Amino acid sequence: MCLLLGPLGVGKTMILKRLQVYSTKGSFDNLNDAPSTIATVGTNLTNVQLNKKNEVRVRELGGMMAPIWPNYFADCSIVLYVVDVSNLSQVSSACIQLLHVLSDPRLQTASILIILNKSDLPPPMSIQQIRSLLHLEDLAVSANQRIDVLEVSALTGQG
Structure with missing residues (x-):
């Protein structure tokens, strides 16, 4: 099972x-055609x-x-954790x-992918500053889990 997590409005549904x-389709054709979404209340x-x-079940x-x-x-066994890099006030809560x-003991062997979403929008800080604010390098070194980071734009399909 793969969990897709993150604060409200970060782009999980997209x-x-x-x-x-x-x-x-087996490919990411027509990336310019962003699918319509509504905020998830509950779970998908x-x-x-x-x-x-x-x-994989997501x-x-x-x-x-x-x-x-x-x-x-x-x-x-897999966590996709989404952060909206264009919303600085939300980055700290994320x-x-x-x-x-x-830190949850049940996820100590899970693989973690941190998705820095909305990279197409002008960020209030550079991606490197956001990575620093999130302590991503420190987390990758000190966490028990395998942690990878990906910069994307779910809207445009970049990344």
Whole structure:
């Protein structure tokens, strides 16, 4: 099971929609046609076909559900954690939530992908400053989990 987590409004649903398009078409064709989304209240669950042999079940949990995210950690082997890099006031709260996720004992063997979303918008800080604010290099070195970071724009399909 893969969990798609992050604060409210960071683009989790758009990322999930992009993964669904990839799953059905086998490619990221027509990236300029951004799928329409509405804010997730609760959870979205979908299977994403990575290739002919590999499929992963992705559960998106709405940002408002952060207090109960741990209820879904038991069967999780992958966490996609989304941060909106264009919203500086949200970056610090996203960091705190991320630390809670990383410290949960049930996720100590999970692979973590931190998605720095909305890189197409003019950021209030450089990506390097945001990486520093989130302490991403420190997390990657000190966490038990494997942590990777990806800069994307779910809207345009960049990254």
